[in-house]
Amino acid sequence: MNFKLTEEQELLRKTVRDFAENEIGPKAAEMDEKEDYDWSLWDKMAEMGLTGIVFPEKYGGAEMDYISYALATEELARVDASSSVVIAAHTSLCSWPIYAFGNEEQKQRFLVPLAEGKKLGALGLTEPSAGSDAGAVKLSAVPDGNDYILNGTKAFITNGGKGDIYVIIVSTDKAKKHRGTAAFVVEKDTPGFTFGKKEHKLGIRASYTYELVFENCRVPKENMLGSDGEGFKIAMAILDGGRISIAAQAVGIAQGAYEQALAYSKIREQFGRPISANQGIQWMLADMHTRIEAARLLTLHSAYLRDAGQPHTEESAMAKLYAAECSMWVTVKAVQIFGGYGYSREYPVERMMRDAKITEIYEGTSEVQRIVIANSILR
Amino acid sequence: MKIVALVKQTFDSEAKVVLGGGKISRQGISLIMNPYDEYAVEEALKLKEKHGGEVTVVTVGPDEATEAVRQALAMGADQSILVNPGTEDIDEYTTATILAKAVSGLEYDLIIGGFRAIDDGSAQVAGRVAEILNLPVVNMVTKLEVDGGKAVATSDIEGGSAVMEVPLPVVITAQKGLNEPRYPSMKGIMQAKKKPLKKIGLGDLGLDASQVAAKVKVLNYSLPPARAAGKIIPGEPAEAAAALAKALREEAKII
Ligand SMILES: Cc1cc2nc3c(=O)[nH]c(=O)nc-3n(C[C@H](O)[C@H](O)[C@H](O)COP(=O)(O)OP(=O)(O)OC[C@H]3O[C@@H](n4cnc5c(N)ncnc54)[C@H](O)[C@@H]3O)c2cc1C
């Protein structure tokens, strides 16, 4: 066993922390308030190579491991959860399936500009009537010559509207249910592909969430990832890795809120002494710190398994489940420690508490994670 | 162009300094590259990008100073030398003597360092290196152009700035405002571990401890007195303002 980060991982953590604090931090509250992302930050993240951390250098990536990716995601989320999901959705949900299931030509065409940050990626899996039951996707893809014609709607798509490249999970054969699915790469501005409404949300408000609408949208067969019938399989593989990044995001949000609460508890005086002098506050802080550390270890362990090429479906589900619930719990406590000020937008813990909630919902709700874990242990 | 950047690892500027046994405790302190040296490294890299050449980072410090060196390499420096003096009891004389000796074994057109380190703040080392190497030095530089064998540097002087011309090779010290240091890129971080980092001791430079022994001995460190609690002056604005002015004049004696 070895719990020590490598020198590169340490330097990466420090670099991303400095970047997040200096460049993103001053903008986080305003981006949340305006429900808009400052895309100049994307350009800076691209320049640093945060847009392709885990991909080989020959595809424009930095060729780092998933532990590094988890650390970077945590550091971004510690300051701004929205920035971390922009990167996580781009990397795990869009670039990764192209890397893992795309052919060489698709990698050159799509993965390279994604990893270099010249293009922004998104995944369209969820539909208005297919959320937790992702195998029930209805968006249809009907072959027509060398093309497929797509019709249907995707809901709640992160990086929608702004994204250039979309991985879309479609149904090619309704009768075969989830075995009759496929994954396509669809580029923005393809005729017949438009954006529906933008969601107005509780948290991660700077991150874009859009409906995607396909009306007789013609996509060449060469844009299919893997083969027909593999759509659901690809989606599940995407989530095995994606959940590590959401777990890391949850840890980051919690860490950010905890640090704020810890500092505040030492300077806020009531009854003639700092509130941190009360055991009630001390125990809250101790529990927050402990849970975050446990969540971080689960997260890094699932990243470690992925790096080692070992199965990690169960572990990444456990990490995501625990980290998300930890994040929600910790941020509620952070607001509590701030008292009335925690409820006010003047302090970041209010935003962090709203941001934490999404980690219990996307890439599989906490109930779905429990289903995944139970299936694994009862098999 | 061959550029040498002098880099020091310092305590994080946000670190809480604690004294123990007459020394500054290193425990639980996070270490960073001296921010003024970051400007120096950035400027070196910009010059390399413009004129071609290479950047060598040289540092004097304990083995853990490799972190600061790796950061410089990840930013884009080509190679590095870390000289471990083998003792913590060093002064500016020690550091400058070692640096000058290490640099004298290299080819250089320009040597650049921070104008001071944020920990001891003595602002001596780069100037001493210039003196030992018999080079001109321009301090507190906020703008630098290098061309045709000479440098034109804008330097902070009391109450204003001066533009100076100086032939190469020269020692330049960086002041805030010279540039915006880049963040190491992810690829840079991965490449840094493959770049040369030569860890050497005094003997490798042909020096022995007596030649570099500190001339200045710190007798005692003390922390500034804890800041007293703020004072809130209550009352109507006009009255409170009058009371404040009175307090500033009579109690604080600053107006
Ligand atoms: C901000 C945001 C961003 C998103 N980004 C993306 C994206 O980029 N790409 C994408 O494809 N999707 C995205 N999603 C969709 C997200 O993954 C889904 O919202 C999520 O999977 C839940 O689906 P649902 O909303 O349809 O809820 P439902 O599936 O309707 O679930 C409702 C409730 O029922 C529970 N439930 C459902 N089935 C069971 C069961 N069998 N046992 C017990 N409980 C159950 C759920 O846990 C939940 O509590 C995003 C969502 C949001 C809010």
Ligand SMILES: Cc1cc2nc3c(=O)[nH]c(=O)nc-3n(C[C@H](O)[C@H](O)[C@H](O)COP(=O)(O)OP(=O)(O)OC[C@H]3O[C@@H](n4cnc5c(N)ncnc54)[C@H](O)[C@@H]3O)c2cc1C
């Ligand atoms: C939306 C809103 C509306 C409000 N409306 C009104 C109003 O109409 N009128 C009005 O007068 N006030 C109002 N308030 C103020 C509210 O009552 C206070 O915010 C509340 O009493 C907490 O005080 P505080 O915010 O100063 O927190 P603090 O007292 O600073 O408390 C901070 C944290 O320390 C804990 N703590 C403090 N002392 C101890 C201790 N001895 N032991 C253990 N833990 C301790 C607290 O429980 C809390 O978790 C409002 C506040 C909000 C946010």
